[in-house]
Amino acid sequence: MGWNRFKSKLLVRYILSYLLIFLIPLITVTVIIYYNAIHSLQFEVEQSSINQLDQAKQNIDSRMKELEQIAIQISLDNTLTPYMTNHPYYGKEAIESLNKYVVNSGIIDEVFLYFHNQDVLYSSRGKMAVEVMLDYTYKFPEWDKDSFIYDMSNLKVSSLRPTESIVMKRTRENRVFAYLEPLPVGQSTKYATLMFVIEENTLKSMMESILSNFKGNSYIFDHDGNVLAKASHGQEISPENEKLLSNIELGITKLHFDNVEQSIVSVQSDYNGWNYVTALPSEQFFSRIVQVKAIIILIFAVTTVIGSIFAVLLARKQYYPIKDLLEFAKVNKTTSKEQSRQRYGHTELDQIRETLLSYQTQVDVQEPYARNQYLFTILKHGVPDRVEVQSMLEQFGIYLYDRQLFVILTAWEYKASSEHSIYQWEELSNYLTELGLPEGEATVYGVELTSINKLALIIGMKKREEPKEQVEFIVEHLYALIETRFNMLPTMGVGGIYERPEQLNQSYIEAVSALETRMVNGQGSITYFSSLSQEQEEDYWITKDMLIKLGQSLKQGNAVVAVDTIEAIFADLYGKDISIPLLRCMCYDVLNIILKTASELKLVDAIQQISTASEFDTLEQLEVKLCSLSIYICSQVEDQEETEMQSLTDEVVAYINENFCNYGLSLEGLAEKYRVSVSYLSRTIKENTGVTFSQQMWNLRMEEVKRQLLSSNDPLKDIINRVGYMDVPNFIRKFKKELGYTPGQYRKMYS
Structure with missing residues (x-):
């Protein structure tokens, strides 16, 4: 019962941990994606508004530039001079020329040509008196004949008359603005003035053709902040707030009108300084992301369910190796x-x-x-x-x-x-x-x-x-x-x-x-x-230390040092300028050292090979033979050492198996008996038995106690003492810790 509780407790911890590891990043990422999506869509809408508004601005600017080009063309048109327009015959051609300019322009409702200090006007419809135009054709509420003639005669630069409501042909009311251009264009002396009449609906239509999907209010303000045109799709903005919009900073701004947050987009024309402004209620933006919101929530829910299932499965999968590791331990x-x-x-x-x-x-x-x-x-x-x-x-x-x-x-x-x-x-x-x-x-x-x-x-x-x-x-x-x-x-x-x-x-x-x-x-x-090597018979003889080192390296079975020493000896011999007989004698010294060492090591095969090595014609031949022979001797020494050490280890292990009941048997005593170091003896016992000396002693005594418990009725104390363990209570505690029950319980269960 306790084990199952441990198991379920750890498993629950794993499941909760994996769920938290999965859900915390998922929730964080979902929230980030959600808000990024909102801001991205909002930015997309606002940027789209900027692009559309900029496109409307460019379209209208191009139309206004056409007016400047028309003014230039009229100032250069020979049919539209004061003489030609007043001529009984050619005056008709002047009217036709003006009509042509109106027809070719997409925004002009009418064009009027006025020569300074006259009482008449020329338009595409013909020649008319000033008072007729002001009273019948376009009745401007704030413009009478005298002020009209004064303004037209004294105009030196292009001017814009704000949009106002006028009565056209005494029948219908319309909102128009007048664009005035003095002639000739680009010269200081002026003799006439052109007046282009443009309906507000014309600019409004041009804006709406581009802002087709826009749901809000759009405006065109002149450089003085006057409304030239506006289009409203939704709740209109009050005149006070329109005044604020005329001075709004360029770009994207947030304002509150009547407790409603508005996203304001504003661009300005580089050509004439007009401001193009759109105002969109921010709440309309959120209505566009309802579908995106629903999709994100649906994906989050599905991911949570699937991820939770995988988290539980993964937690269980990760738990099983721990269980296996626990069993292994x-x-x-x-x-x-x-x-x-x-x-x-x-x-x-x-x-x-x-x-x-x-x-x-x-x-x-x-x-x-x-x-x-x-x-x-x-x-x-x-x-x-x-x-x-x-x-x-x-x-x-x-x-x-x-x-x-x-x-x-x-x-x-x-x-x-x-x-x-x-x-x-x-x-x-x-x-x-x-x-x-x-x-x-x-x-x-x-x-x-x-x-x-x-x-x-x-x-x-x-x-x-x-x-x-x-x-x-x-x-x-x-x-x-x-x-x-x-x-x-x-x-x-x-x-x-x-x-x-x-x-x-x-x-x-x-x-x-x-x-x-x-x-x-x-x-x-x-x-x-x-x-x-200090005592030498002659300076040219092989140094004593080199010969000693060679013999000792062979005894130790160190082939690397032996070969290095032989190479050093022969490198010195190659440089000596001595007679051949003396050189051979020196070579025999090296052979004698190897022969002596092989004899001391009782390597009969190596001794037999030395006679072959003594037959040489060059130092190079002898060096190769001696190196090969030294390597062979060292390998034999290593084999002997391994055999001796294995024999010693087997002997020690056998001695332990036979005398483990001896209370005085110890690792130090064995080291002293076999004349080896304690650390070496401990290491060899561990390598051969898989356990330490003390653990091996415990295992042997433990098995012997278990055997005697089942094969005899002797008292427990006597059995424990017979196996060399004098501390009976301590033995019982270790026995119980290892098996889970006392020696007495073991005897009752298995006897």
Whole structure:
């Protein structure tokens, strides 16, 4: 019941999380799209109004420009001079010319030609007196004969008379405006004036032909703010508000007229300064997006339903791997009531987290072993890939690049009779795992070797032009530190100095070679590999240190160092100017070192191959043969080491299986018995059994207790003591934690 509740609780959390992850962005995006759509449509309507209004402006401007062209043509027309218009015969042609201009224009209702200081007018309908025109044809309410003659005779520039209502031919009323142009155009001296009469409906029709779908009010204002034409589709705007529109800023503006928001669009003519204005109630815009709104809401609803279904399915799909991971971590197995109470309120993720923390603890425990193994591999075999090595070393917190490097191999005689030797060794190796030397500006990285009485130290120090004194200072400082702090008298072999971690295997072989001189120098000595070659019989002979290094690299099974050493020896031989017999003798020295090493290693096959290698005609032939032979010897050494180590591991595991009931059996005791380091022994046991030494001991004792519980009626305490576990209550607690019930309950259930 509790498990199902945990499961449903986590699953509900997943479903709610996925729904929120899905719905929050969906709602946000929908709101953004909705408002963007509204503003986009509003902008589209307003921009469309601007474009249409601009098109109407251009159309009307072009018509007004035609009036200017007509005025120019009339001023140049010979039939429309004062003489021709007053001539009895040619006066008729003048009237026809005026009629032609009216017919060819699309906006002129009538054109009048007035010569200064006369009482008559000429139009397309003929010659008429001024008072007849003002009284019958176009009766302007604010224009009598005297003012008309004065205005027409004194006009110097083009002028516009605002739109006003007039009575035409005494029968109908109409709204027109008069456009006055003095003649001739472009000259200072004027002799006549043209008056173009234009009906408001003409401009209104031109605007409506373009603003066909416009639902609002549109206006044309002259440069003085007077209304020339207006068209209304809907509620009209009051004269006071029209006055505001005449002074409105160009572009798009929002105003409130009678508590109604209006979208105002205004453009201005560059030709005559007229303002073209449209006023659209903003609420009309929202009526156009009802369909868009409905579509958006429908899409949102459908998406929400489908997305929610997918969110639930995805949540369930994501939950199953967690369940599988929980089963893999073995925290979903049947538990006791006590464990269930402890886990109450925890979800599967909490249980997995606890398991991962446990794994992390195990990784932290194993990291020192991995670090030591990696450094040991570098010392033995070098490194193939600098980038990979640098990354791995930095993960372990080891920094060897851009430093001068060398290796110290330290050892002391192991005394089996000393009870504290193994613990002193462990304390020393832990202390030297990583040690900073501020006085020498160097860092020491300790590497445990297979042997219990040897420790390799990788030294990284700041680069110096003359590092010899610095190396001696570091070596003596470490020697004194080990002697005073741990009460040990170490023997040290010091390898050469190198610039790159890839060359540490060279320094290691040199340190091993230097340490072997303790047979001569005695325990507690310090031997530098560089000092091994100081005593030479002749300057031209192969240096002693190179021969020692070659033999030691073969013993260690390090083919890389062995080949590098042979190549260095022969590179030196190629440059020597000596006799052939002496050169052969020097070559036999190299052969003797290889023969001696193969003999010590008991490699019969390698010894037989040396006789073939001794037959050579050139140094190049011998170098190739010796390199090939060295590689073969090193491979045999590695095979022997692997065989010996596997044999040792099998022996240790077998010993544990036979003696796990011994209360005194410990990892330290096994290391002392088989003369290997504790870390190496722990690592090999883990690699071969899959568990640590302590876990292996627990598993063996646990199985033995279970077997005796089912096969005998002996008291539980006696059984637990027989398997080497003296703390009975602690064993019972661990037994119950692992199986979920006590040993007594186990006996009752399965006996």
